[in-house]
Amino acid sequence: MSQQTITIDTIVDVPSEIAWDRFTEPGHITQWNFASDDWQCPRAENDLRVGGTYTARMEAKDGSFGFDFTAVYDDVQPLRRLSYVMEDGRRVVTTFTPEGLATRVTTTFDAESENDVEMQRAGWQAILDSYRRHVEGG
Numbered sequence: 001m002s003q004q005t006i007t008i009d010t011i012v013d014v015p016s017e018i019a020w021d022r023f024t025e026p027g028h029i030t031q032w033n034f035a036s037d038d039w040q041c042p043r044a045e046n047d048l049r050v051g052g053t054y055t056a057r058m059e060a061k062d063g064s065f066g067f068d069f070t071a072v073y074d075d076v077q078p079l080r081r082l083s084y085v086m087e088d089g090r091r092v093v094t095t096f097t098p099e100g101l102a103t104r105v106t107t108t109f110d111a112e113s114e115n116d117v118e119m120q121r122a123g124w125q126a127i128l129d130s131y132r133r134h135v136e137g138g
Contacts, residue, residue: 011099
């Protein structure tokens with residue numbers, strides 16, 4: 001059986017240099033990397049190079065649940081594309097495409113088998129929407 005992929009995207013009203021910076025800098029990642037207001041990302045580390053590790057702590061604000069999201073980069077093309085493989089072997093690819101003065105950010109990821117595909121899509125899209133709000137200052 002082939003791996004199902006899910007694609008999400010958003011357009012941020014900033015040039016790709018800013019979109020890339022807000023997506024990859026740990027100080028920014030901690031401000032947007034959660035799907036809802038009752039979650040948080042208290043720390044992130046990002047060694048942005050092929051073979052480098054990305055780690056983000058995601059946890060419920062009430063302390064009831066949390067986990068470390070860890071992946072290793074296998075492709076980094078500054079301002080254009082990054083790709084990493086998560087600990088369970090699934091791949092995630094994010095591209096940054098200029099659209100006038102804005103940037104389309106598209107993420108495609110391998111679905112996991114435990115949760116419904118639409119639930120996964122909604123969760124990852126909510127995080128990307130949080131990123132857009134952070135980038136645009138709202």
